Amino acid sequence: MGLSGTIDSSVYEGLKDVLRRYPTVTTVAYEPDSIVKKFLRAQVDPNRVFPPTGPDAPTLDVEWRFTTDDQYYRIHYADPNTGFNCGWHRDDDHPELGPVHFQYENPVTGGNKHERANFEKELPTEVLWTALDRLFDERLPDLTDS
Amino acid sequence: MADDTERDDERASMTRGERVRAAARTLRTPRTASWIADETDVSVKTAQKYLDQLVADNVLRKIEQGDQTLYCVDQLMATYREVASLQREHSREELTSALESMRTTITDWQTTYGVETPGELRASIADLDDADEIEERREVASEWEHLDDRIPVVQAALTEYDWATERDTISV
Numbered sequence: 001m002g003l004s005g006t007i008d009s010s011v012y013e014g015l016k017d018v019l020r021r022y023p024t025v026t027t028v029a030y031e032p033d034s035i036v037k038k039f040l041r042a043q044v045d046p047n048r049v050f051p052p053t054g055p056d057a058p059t060l061d062v063e064w065r066f067t068t069d070d071q072y073y074r075i076h077y078a079d080p081n082t083g084f085n086c087g088w089h090r091d092d093d094h095p096e097l098g099p100v101h102f103q104y105e106n107p108v109t110g111g112n113k114h115e116r117a118n119f120e121k122e123l124p125t126e127v128l129w130t131a132l133d134r135l136f137d138e139r140l141p142d143l144t145d146s
Numbered sequence: 147m148a149d150d151t152e153r154d155d156e157r158a159s160m161t162r163g164e165r166v167r168a169a170a171r172t173l174r175t176p177r178t179a180s181w182i183a184d185e186t187d188v189s190v191k192t193a194q195k196y197l198d199q200l201v202a203d204n205v206l207r208k209i210e211q212g213d214q215t216l217y218c219v220d221q222l223m224a225t226y227r228e229v230a231s232l233q234r235e236h237s238r239e240e241l242t243s244a245l246e247s248m249r250t251t252i253t254d255w256q257t258t259y260g261v262e263t264p265g266e267l268r269a270s271i272a273d274l275d276d277a278d279e280i281e282e283r284r285e286v287a288s289e290w291e292h293l294d295d296r297i298p299v300v301q302a303a304l305t306e307y308d309w310a311t312e313r314d315t316i317s318v
Contacts, residue, residue, distance in 0.1 A: 007295065010171055018160075021160055036248070065288075066174055125168045
C-alpha cells in the first residue's frame, strides 16, 4: 500500500550508500527513474545469498517517507525465481502489530505471515543496516531453506 | 540473535566517518551529537568531529537551542545539489519530457477523480466503503504529493539549464 508522508530525496543518498556497501547487493538505482525518484531498487546477486537462488537477480526495494512527527518505510525483498518475498513495513496496514511489522510469503511452502517487528535505532541508515543483516543472516536462511 | 560478530564485521566495512556521514544525510529532525553518536555506535567526540565537517561542507546546519547544539540536514543546500545533479546527469530534453509526463499524470488524476489536489483526493476517501477503491485513492494521493514535490525541483533545473551547462564546462 502507499506509505503516508512525503519523500525527501536527500535521505535516499544516505540509504543508497548503505545499500551499495552491502556485500550481497550488486547495483542500486532510483525507481521509476533518477528524475522522479520514488524509491530505491537494489539488485541482489543470486549466488551471494543463502540458500543460493537463481538465475534471476532478486530485488530489494527501499522507500522512505516522512510526516512532521514520524517516518514510514518499506524494505522489501522479492525473489523472481521462487516468488518468495518478505519485508519490514512501517505503515498503517497492521496497527494490531504495532508501528512496524515483518511479513513474508513463500509460494513454494505456502507459508505466509505478518508479525510484530521492532528496530532499536531510529536513523533510516541504521534501520536499513539492521534490516539487511536480519534479512540475509536470519530470515532468508530460515524461511527459504527447504 | 546469532552472528553478532559477523554483523559487526559487515558494518565495520564502513568506517566510523562513513557511517556518521551516511546517517547525517537522513537527519530531518534536529538532533544532538550525543543522540547521533548513540544511534551510530561511535563516541560523542567522533560524531562531533564528522558532524562539524559536514557543517563546514554545507551538508548539515548547526542550530543552537538553549544550551544545546543540534544538527540537521541543510535542506536549501540539499535542494541546490539536487538541482545541479539533475542538470549534470540529464539532457534538457529528458528533463522537459519528464516534467510534461508528471504534469499529464496529475491532469489525468484531476479528471479521473474530479478533484484539484491530493488533499481533496484524500478527503474524498471518507465517503467511500469499497476497500480497493480506498486503497487506490490513498496510493494515488501519495504519488501525487510526491510529484508535486518533484515538479518544482525539475522546473528549477530547467529554468537555469543553459547557464548551469555553461558553468559546468571544464577548460582543458
